[in-house]
Amino acid sequence: MDVTYHVALPFVMADDGVAAGEAVECLRANAAVMRAEALSRKTGCAGAVAFSRTGDPSSGDFSDARLIRRCRTCTLCDRHEPIIPRPGSRHRPTRAG
Template sequence: MAGMTYFVALPFDVADGSVVVGEPIECLSPAAAIERAQGLWKILGHTGAVAFSRTGDPATGDFSDATVLRKFGNVPEDLSAL
């Protein structure tokens, strides 16, 4: 699949006893996504965070499955919806 690779840090929090997804933050590199995810969890106090990448074509909306780079803290086991 041709296209662009996006690197993302995604925080998680707890609301009403369930882990919920926060706002994704696009990053410039895998290292930046990992660092941002760690900061979201460790410094900003989110329940957890994950750094991942996805490759795809934004014009067609065709994207590959996400590749998890690192997990921090409490994140859902099933991340297939990324």
């Protein structure tokens, strides 16, 4: 059964540039946008994105992420390679409202 996850993902300043922060899973797309906007305003944050992914959690088969919104300037968002953590990666979203 396919499930859609809505996620806010901040990008934080690191010693060697910019790194993905802790992803936050949200119940709806608009909640992910609002959370990404709030995260992007935090000190040390280079920006944030809100995205969604649809797939089957039991098989691990997910579609590519669909960018919903970019918040602030996030130069990583302009790259052509995937920046969204894959299921099973060490970056796990935490649930938020």
